[in-house]
Amino acid sequence: MTAIVDVQNMGKVYDGGFTALGGVSLQIEEGEIIALLGPNGAGKTTLISALCGIVTPTSGRATVGGHDVVTGYRKARAMIGLVPQEIALEPFEKVINTVRFSRGLFGKRRDDKLLEKILRQLSLWDKRNARIRELSGGMKRRVLIAKALCHEPRVLFLDEPTAGVDVELRRDMWQVVEDLRKSGVTIILTTHYIEEAEAIADRIAVINKGQILLVEPTADLMARMGQKTLRIDLMERLETIPKALADYDLALAVDGMSLSYTYEAGGERTGITRLLQAIAAEGMALRDIQTNQSSLEEIFVGLIQDETTEDAA
Numbered sequence: 001m002t003a004i005v006d007v008q009n010m011g012k013v014y015d016g017g018f019t020a021l022g023g024v025s026l027q028i029e030e031g032e033i034i035a036l037l038g039p040n041g042a043g044k045t046t047l048i049s050a051l052c053g054i055v056t057p058t059s060g061r062a063t064v065g066g067h068d069v070v071t072g073y074r075k076a077r078a079m080i081g082l083v084p085q086e087i088a089l090e091p092f093e094k095v096i097n098t099v100r101f102s103r104g105l106f107g108k109r110r111d112d113k114l115l116e117k118i119l120r121q122l123s124l125w126d127k128r129n130a131r132i133r134e135l136s137g138g139m140k141r142r143v144l145i146a147k148a149l150c151h152e153p154r155v156l157f158l159d160e161p162t163a164g165v166d167v168e169l170r171r172d173m174w175q176v177v178e179d180l181r182k183s184g185v186t187i188i189l190t191t192h193y194i195e196e197a198e199a200i201a202d203r204i205a206v207i208n209k210g211q212i213l214l215v216e217p218t219a220d221l222m223a224r225m226g227q228k229t230l231r232i233d234l235m236e237r238l239e240t241i242p243k244a245l246a247d248y249d250l251a252l253a254v255d256g257m258s259l260s261y262t263y264e265a266g267g268e269r270t271g272i273t274r275l276l277q278a279i280a281a282e283g284m285a286l287r288d289i290q291t292n293q294s295s296l297e298e299i300f301v302g303l304i305q306d307e308t309t310e311d312a313a
């Protein structure tokens, strides 16, 4: 299958010499949700701005739906819906008019049926005659999505869709994104919230300092890099870790009532069987055991730190 978005070695050096993108390559398949995950200043907005023709790349190339984003700008842009980070809406305009106007900007014929479908999908139909300034922050964001969708794009870019949004609204937004995917739109979103990427993306591209560090299916990333911790609660208090268990890299809790063992969840050998046998051989009685999967957050922080350490070396 050919990628609907194909980025080849794209670079961006801003006037003044700052390299915001240092040769990024990325292929996005039709119908997927991909998250560009990275800290502030990583280059996420620059990348999507370059794909939308707002920023001119200084090297490399990219196509959207087969159209070059620079030489075939109009055709490429017609396939893209962009939901910007900043909420910039006309406060006195009615919801329906602002969305209708956006469609007109793409030279598309007025289509009230389509508008109704989009506004209903985003739970804005009841608010269609409300003025923008009367809406809550979450609704305003949904108006931005409606505006981005009204020219029937096949690819939707969401630049930090839930920045500054409370937890409940964030979940609503995740549902909106999932519903949009079901309607056939390919979605590329930027975020610094790891849990957001984990919750909704099929694949995650980790980006830092203008470089893509990895692109992987969310589940694989969790499985490949995820560590698990086995917590062993003891019946009796331990002063120190017994010598026979010294090879296991165990941590003893401050209260001496539990041991923690960290292992690679995806590894061929976890060492758990041997560890439990060694514990039994020591005559230690167990109260309980539990495992805990490390979150993508820890993985992400680990990746970014590795980069920083390598830079310093």
Ligand SMILES: Nc1ncnc2c1ncn2[C@@H]1O[C@H](COP(=O)(O)OP(=O)(O)OP(=O)(O)O)[C@@H](O)[C@H]1O
Binding pocket: 014, 015, 016, 018, 019, 020, 038, 039, 040, 041, 042, 043, 044, 045, 046, 047, 192
């Ligand atoms: N017009 C510009 N001129 C010069 N430097 C810029 C310009 N726009 C962005 N930058 C710089 O490029 C880097 C990448 O910015 P970008 O907005 O792409 O990052 P981001 O990953 O989207 O960050 P955030 O999560 O904070 O939005 C930053 O260091 C930023 O200061």
